Amino acid sequence: MSKEQILSSDGLPLEVSLKKAERKNKLKAVLLVAPLFLFILIIYVFPIGDMLFRSIDDRMITNMLPKTFKAMEKWDGSELPDEPVYQGLYEDLTFLKENKTYGKIIARLNYEKSGFSSLIKKTVRKINKFEEGNYKEQFIKVHKRWGQSDYLVALKNAAPKWTYAKYLKGMDRKFDQDRNIIQVDEDRRIHKILWLRTLNVAFWVTVFCFILAYPISHLLATLPMKYSNLLMICVLLPFWTSLLVRTSSWMVLLQQQGPINDLIVWIGLAADDNRPELMYNVIGTFVAMTQILLPFMVLPLYSVMKTISPSLMRAGKSLGGTPLVSFVKIYFPLTIPGIGAGCLLVFILAIGYYITPALVGGASGSLISNTIAYHMKSSLDWAFASALGTMLLVGVLTIYWIYNKLVGIDNIKLG
Amino acid sequence: MALPNHTQLNYRIWHYTYLTFCGLVFFFLIAPLFVILPLSFNAEQYIHFSAKMLALDPEGFSLRWYEDMIYGTKNPWGLATKNSLIIAFFATIGSTILGTVAALGLSSRYMPYKAAFMALLISPMIVPLIISGTAIFFFMAKVGLAATHTGIILSHIILGTPFVVITVTATLTGFDHSVTRAAASLGSNPVNTFMKITLPLIMPGVISGALFAFVTSFDEVVVVLFLAGLENTTIPIQMWVGLREQLSPTIMAVATCLIVMSTLILVSAELLRRRSERLRGINR
Numbered sequence: 001m002s003k004e005q006i007l008s009s010d011g012l013p014l015e016v017s018l019k020k021a022e023r024k025n026k027l028k029a030v031l032l033v034a035p036l037f038l039f040i041l042i043i044y045v046f047p048i049g050d051m052l053f054r055s056i057d058d059r060m061i062t063n064m065l066p067k068t069f070k071a072m073e074k075w076d077g078s079e080l081p082d083e084p085v086y087q088g089l090y091e092d093l094t095f096l097k098e099n100k101t102y103g104k105i106i107a108r109l110n111y112e113k114s115g116f117s118s119l120i121k122k123t124v125r126k127i128n129k130f131e132e133g134n135y136k137e138q139f140i141k142v143h144k145r146w147g148q149s150d151y152l153v154a155l156k157n158a159a160p161k162w163t164y165a166k167y168l169k170g171m172d173r174k175f176d177q178d179r180n181i182i183q184v185d186e187d188r189r190i191h192k193i194l195w196l197r198t199l200n201v202a203f204w205v206t207v208f209c210f211i212l213a214y215p216i217s218h219l220l221a222t223l224p225m226k227y228s229n230l231l232m233i234c235v236l237l238p239f240w241t242s243l244l245v246r247t248s249s250w251m252v253l254l255q256q257q258g259p260i261n262d263l264i265v266w267i268g269l270a271a272d273d274n275r276p277e278l279m280y281n282v283i284g285t286f287v288a289m290t291q292i293l294l295p296f297m298v299l300p301l302y303s304v305m306k307t308i309s310p311s312l313m314r315a316g317k318s319l320g321g322t323p324l325v326s327f328v329k330i331y332f333p334l335t336i337p338g339i340g341a342g343c344l345l346v347f348i349l350a351i352g353y354y355i356t357p358a359l360v361g362g363a364s365g366s367l368i369s370n371t372i373a374y375h376m377k378s379s380l381d382w383a384f385a386s387a388l389g390t391m392l393l394v395g396v397l398t399i400y401w402i403y404n405k406l407v408g409i410d411n412i413k414l415g
Numbered sequence: 416m417a418l419p420n421h422t423q424l425n426y427r428i429w430h431y432t433y434l435t436f437c438g439l440v441f442f443f444l445i446a447p448l449f450v451i452l453p454l455s456f457n458a459e460q461y462i463h464f465s466a467k468m469l470a471l472d473p474e475g476f477s478l479r480w481y482e483d484m485i486y487g488t489k490n491p492w493g494l495a496t497k498n499s500l501i502i503a504f505f506a507t508i509g510s511t512i513l514g515t516v517a518a519l520g521l522s523s524r525y526m527p528y529k530a531a532f533m534a535l536l537i538s539p540m541i542v543p544l545i546i547s548g549t550a551i552f553f554f555m556a557k558v559g560l561a562a563t564h565t566g567i568i569l570s571h572i573i574l575g576t577p578f579v580v581i582t583v584t585a586t587l588t589g590f591d592h593s594v595t596r597a598a599a600s601l602g603s604n605p606v607n608t609f610m611k612i613t614l615p616l617i618m619p620g621v622i623s624g625a626l627f628a629f630v631t632s633f634d635e636v637v638v639v640l641f642l643a644g645l646e647n648t649t650i651p652i653q654m655w656v657g658l659r660e661q662l663s664p665t666i667m668a669v670a671t672c673l674i675v676m677s678t679l680i681l682v683s684a685e686l687l688r689r690r691s692e693r694l695r696g697i698n699r
Contacts, residue, residue: 025525026526028520028523029521029527030520030526030527031520032516032519032523033517033521033526033532034520035513035517036513036514036517037532037535039513039573040538040573040576043570043573044539044550047550047551047554048546048547048550050550050553050557051546051550051553212443213440215437215440216440216441219433219434219437234444234445236684237445237677237678238444238445238447238448240630240680240681240684241448241673241674242651242677243634244651244655244658245451245677246447246448248451248666249447249451249670250447251662252450252451252662253447253450259450259464291443291447294440294444323426348541351543352542352544352545354543354545355636355655359655359658359659369543372545372549373545373640376549376552377640377641386549389545389549389550393542396541396542400534400538404534
């Protein structure tokens with residue numbers, strides 16, 4: 001090796017010159033990605049972060065009763081608090097009454113412990129007649145609950161700025177009096193059922209899609225081009241068709257007077273006056289979601305099977321393997337990347353499905369997404385909707401991460 | 416697929432079972448779409464195959480629901496179509512430009528942390544729409560863009576870009592970079608090289624990404640449900656509202672129009688894909 005340095009035309013050592021050129025290319029690539037990256041960061045990633053923030057945000061009440069909570073800091077909750085707490089409460093409530101904003105804390109405190117609603121309303125009504133000094137006695141005179149330490153403990157429990165109570169609610173758990181985590185009453189444990197149902201539906205839809213997609217992908221991959229192109233339309237046309245159109249066609253098919261029920265009656269499986277309910281339950285969700293998500297399973301399977309040379313199977317057979325053995329030992333293992341890609345994609349899409357379950361699922365076929373939408377649009381418990389959304393997001397991102405590790409997101413195929 | 420004469424009987428049975436099964440699956444995939452077509456021409460008010468329709472009596476068919484869709488007094492389809500087209504048009508342009516530029520960067524071999532960036536830029540396609548909808552709604556409400564076209568267009572750009580990024584990066588994998596170097600050596604500046612050399616070559620990928628972005632925006636209902644006011648109603652929103660109330664033949668007519676549209680888009684996407692493969696010299 002010669003010690004002499006090779007110089008480029010501008011007199012710099014070649015190594016330095018090359019590094020410089022590479023740095024320039026790197027910068028160019030980053031600058032090209034930057035606009036979309038920033039756009040997604042501002043309008044997508046930041047809002048999702050904001051949503052996480054919202055699910056633990058409990059500052060509303062903290063900011064509305066500042067003096068009370070300040071005075072409560074030193075109180076340990078074992079017996080009734082002293083005068084300063086009541087004085088703080090008096091000042092806070094007077095302020096809230098003047099601004100007519102006390103309505104907001106009622107719902108929040110009632111969630112902590114029922115009975116706060118009448119307590120706050122009655123107190124606010126009479127608070128103008130309070131005299132200076134000895135507030136504790138006056139409060140208890142207005143309502144005897146102000147003399148019960150459990151109400152004041154509940155009030156103190158609402159003091160922290162951040163809370164994960166909404167997450168507990170999403171798992172059918174809550175805080176009791178002493179801040180222990182307990183399960184909610186048996187008849188109110190609805191979220192566990194929902195989570196299990198969502199996982200269950202997503203799992204079985206993935207399994208059905210796999211069972212249906214594997215043979216047809218194989219057929220598409222092995223048929224001569226002119227036939228397979230024609231059959232591919234059967235896969236791609238639903239893929240390109242509006243989700244609502246496909247869902248409405250299932251609503252037509254599955255309704256009580258619909259063609260499928262007509263067929264069942266005609267075959268004689270059910271009496272005409274006793275037609276089975278195929279829609280507005282979990283059956284409708286299963287059937288419609290399987291058909292709608294099937295193309296997402298076929299496309300990755302097809303693109304993997306297309307690359308498998310048919311001579312491999314012939315070689316297996318010529319070496320004495322029966323078709324079944326050759327399939328199990330040669331063909332199937334080669335398709336595993338496609339199976340992984342398809343199953344993960346379908347599972348991810350199914351777990352967050354909203355439109356189809358909402359239209360054909362009824363009450364017993366609705367999934368976690370429908371509950372999030374309900375809390376966003378009807379009950380307006382946005383913090384709880386955000387908490388459920390975050391829990392779902394964590395699940396989806398975990399699967400996405402696995403997908404990325406196994407398949408590589410840049411190998412995703414479309415059409 | 417004809418079998419050779421010497422095929423054993425059990426294998427023969429197995430083979431035809433397999434073909435029958437495949438046939439049934441294809442039927443399951445495509446048949447539901449064709450239920451809608453005849454029902455949209457129903458002369459009666461119910462979503463049911465009437466006796467006259469089954470007997471192919473011309474009196475059983477009519478165009479009244481198409482008339483109702485276009486001229487119906489209470490029907491919001493006109494406004495919805497206008498909004499859908501405006502939103503999808505601008506969302507497509509936005510997604511296509513941002514996505515193509517980003518794909519050029521991502522395909523460069525000098526791009527650092529390629530996989531991480533790719534995973535982030537594709538994520539809007541993977542994250543459930545209900546979560547995207549919730550998060551974007553909070554954001555748009557905060558910046559005062561809720562219930563505006565701008566807000567909906569911006570969120571649809573987000574949802575559309577992953578498709579453009581995927582299709583354009585796929586086109587760029589077979590891209591021969593010596594042609595751009597040749598252009599540069601002949602004195603062309605980078606912008607000129609891109610417009611005259613790179614863009615025409617990756618055009619099929621760009622257009623098929625744009626088609627995906629268009630369809631995504633045109634079909635999207637969850638995010639719009641959160642964001643739209645009465646003025647911003649779109650076709651999917653009107654279908655959603657209609658389907659929740661009752662199945663009406665007018666919805667079948669709209670659905671038929673949408674199926675025709677998606678057929679046209681499928682055909683153009685398919686032609687583009689073949690052209691792209693030919694241009695890149697990939698023979699399958």
